Amino acid sequence: MRVIVGVNGSESAMAALDAAVERARTADDDLTVAVYGGPNPVDVVETQVRDRLSTLEIDVSVERLEGHPGGLLVERAEQGEFDRIVLAGGTRSPLGKIQFDSTVEFVLMNAQTAVTLIR
Amino acid sequence: MTRTYPEEAVGGFPQPVREVTDAEGRSILLCCPEERERLVEMYLAFDPADRAQGIPPVEESAVREWLDSITGPDTLNLVARHGDRTIGHVVLVGDTEHELAIFVLQAYQNAGIGTALLRTALGAAAAAGIERVWLSVERWNDAAIALYRRVGFEAADTPEFGMEMTLRLDTTE
Numbered sequence: 001m002r003v004i005v006g007v008n009g010s011e012s013a014m015a016a017l018d019a020a021v022e023r024a025r026t027a028d029d030d031l032t033v034a035v036y037g038g039p040n041p042v043d044v045v046e047t048q049v050r051d052r053l054s055t056l057e058i059d060v061s062v063e064r065l066e067g068h069p070g071g072l073l074v075e076r077a078e079q080g081e082f083d084r085i086v087l088a089g090g091t092r093s094p095l096g097k098i099q100f101d102s103t104v105e106f107v108l109m110n111a112q113t114a115v116t117l118i119r
Numbered sequence: 120m121t122r123t124y125p126e127e128a129v130g131g132f133p134q135p136v137r138e139v140t141d142a143e144g145r146s147i148l149l150c151c152p153e154e155r156e157r158l159v160e161m162y163l164a165f166d167p168a169d170r171a172q173g174i175p176p177v178e179e180s181a182v183r184e185w186l187d188s189i190t191g192p193d194t195l196n197l198v199a200r201h202g203d204r205t206i207g208h209v210v211l212v213g214d215t216e217h218e219l220a221i222f223v224l225q226a227y228q229n230a231g232i233g234t235a236l237l238r239t240a241l242g243a244a245a246a247a248g249i250e251r252v253w254l255s256v257e258r259w260n261d262a263a264i265a266l267y268r269r270v271g272f273e274a275a276d277t278p279e280f281g282m283e284m285t286l287r288l289d290t291t292e
Binding site: 092093094095096097098099 | 171172173174176185188189210212213218219220255
């Protein structure tokens with residue numbers, strides 16, 4: 001399966017990346033990581049992701065999304081004929097409520113590709 | 120996190136402890152502090168359909184862990200009690216701004232308890248000097264949104280998936 005993982009460098013996004021890598025090894029998925037700016041700029045996120053991937057000892061392609069991350073991720077998934085988009089499934093409010101950021105919301109609403117949220 | 124709050128503060132909320140009679144004629148005590156085991160029992164009896172954005176959790180251990188995280192310092196809790204049972208709970212968590220959530224057991228919904236509990240909690244919050252209160256609510260939850268509007272919450276401009284509402288409390292009373 002061809003899988004594209006969206007990562008903005010947040011703690012939950014990095015955890016989702018770990019889970020996707022683990023799953024890719026088990027299922028022999030073809031993984032692509034799309035990085036975009038979140039708490040930190042995209043350059044920082046890209047370095048962070050490349051470091052993590054080398055720690056995990058896996059060789060996958062890393063692409064940058066510059067602009068509207070949700071729109072670009074949906075477009076890339078369709079044009080690249082990916083089977084699945086993987087994203088971190090939201091953060092928690094102080095009270096523990098799950099909150100989706102605008103990228104997750106956009107992708108859920110607009111993707112023609114299957115979407116997996118990792119919690 | 121920067122949320123917009125209404126310019127005008129809302130006041131006139133009642134203080135706990137109060138006893139109210141609900142629409143079914145039941146006598147309900149709105150009081151504090153919360154008692155942990157009664158709260159756990161309430162959340163274990165909670166209707167799955169009434170969960171909102173992942174809370175309350177399902178498993179007992181997760182319920183206890185969640186309650187630990189919302190009953191420490193910087194929190195305000197108030198419960199609604201019918202006889203020995205805790206049947207409603209409102210909680211505020213935060214420092215410079217407080218997130219609010221309210222839960223009422225299904226058999227006690229649509230009887231005015233939520234409104235009374237919410238108004239009393241806001242009275243306690245104002246008395247504790249809490250000025251900015253926010254909450255998130257699913258956009259399709261019309262009954263909850265109507266309740267929040269009635270007490271003075273306004274929809275906040277937010278990029279979140281869920282709708283956020285904010286209220287400025289008058290703490291000068």
